[in-house]
Amino acid sequence: MVVTAHYIDGAWNLQSCILRFIYIPAPHSSDRLCATLVKCLMDWNIDTKLSTITLDNCSTNDAVMDKIKEKLHLSTLLRDGSLLHMHCCTHILNLIVKDGLEVVKDGIEKIRDSVAYWTATPKIKEKFEETAKQLRISCTKTLSLDCSTRWNSTYKMLDIAILYEDVFSRLRLRDTRYTCIPTSSQWKFARDVCERLKLFNKITEIISGTKYPTANMFFPEICKIKLAISYWINSSNLLIKEMDNKMLQKFDKYWSVTHDIMGIASVLDPRYKMELLEYYYEKLYEQDSFEQVKRIQ
Template structure:
């Protein structure tokens, strides 16, 4: 009998081999792989778990692949936890195999809608290739009250769980009173002989947070000097019609309207820096509008602009140094003293 060839068309997919080469292979639907990829997508983009139960998602998935079976939020949660367990074991193996010591940074976060407190714990270390590595170990819910004892227990449990309590070099935290009280309690739970110089160099204060406190104290003293500028910005960004009027006036004065006015948040000094930087570009626009617009009754004095220019220059230096201190791809401890000296000399001039 004549042998008949299977003339059905196969779907080919583009896959990569271990050496990075592209290969074409027949596609085979694998429900386990699809569910894992779905879980990874939810993790990557921080989608809510309930999206898998939305009718729109179910219809889209059925259209894309009829063999896909919808899953519940509990099922996808289980897949996510399985991924977490696998990645945790990988990270533990990396930390155990690493021959250098480990530094820790930790801080508290508050969710905006539930007002719950969470502790983020991140480790930093130098691998055998002399490259700096960072891993987020935990994002722990910490029940109230957030006392030093409560934070100490949560952090110590994390260190023990990941088996890194004997490889620590330092811990960097914000310069607040609770953290100051937490560190001695944590040292009592650790074996000081496992720490560098018996733990005398264990506590490191966040450089960026120190600069933040310095700027806030300075703005509390001279902040009233820019109040008329802040009020003027508030007036001209209050409605779309006023924004349009401000933009038209800038064009009439041949001033490029490249950046929109932004109102600062008094508790965030970097937003004050952005507000002043942009407002100074439109100094003549504010002056023109104070003459033309009867409802705009805020007169910004020349002394206000001079103070704003000086303040903006100083805040620019603080902003650039803070950005450098906040880097995650390079060490920052070795440059702290140099840049703090630069700030000191700049403020003395």
């Protein structure tokens, strides 16, 4: 277990330091994890100075947080500890995208196979680049095969492969062994998937900054995702629509437990105050927006 503290120092600079790096033997039960974390907090005398604790999203960590609240003096914490558990936003985005990609994985398989084929050896790569030059297509970006455990690598693979759609089509005539050629409808499907991944990739980069505070940025970016998925869900492509539905279900699961702390952080940003909250809540909640804004106040 790694326990990292993020705080503002006396000069108002964002700082972070590792408080403890400790081996915890199996089984990693909630009781054992809770005891280790609480001991660390008390050893550093910060158990009454916490704003939030951020963990990955899993049932064990949820149980850990319930037990931690039983051991801390909640009256010393923000809103009596109701905001203590902050779910990791980047991990939430990761779960949302993975659920969506699971639905469409077969739809992009031929593009993945094509990329794998044309990156297999240096000689094959050279043939690909020669064909691109013949078509006067700049070969500034190299084909990249994705990794099954990293969704952003799938985004990168599709984003680059789409640039060379004409090259793949031309190579079909030059290499009879190249049989996994994507159809025009599969390329269109890939562009639809890539459009969705592009937004998630952009927002993940914004909220993953380590050199500046990002909590105040979470709220508007996460709201953009909610609005985008709600728009995408009207797609005429049934598989894309199923992908969007899966992502929306996962989003809604975590939205209810994260939007309060993100909304508060946004209000405390002097650039936004209540205006940004009111703007997005009106779009998200419509008739219930006033009650939601009032609850954050």
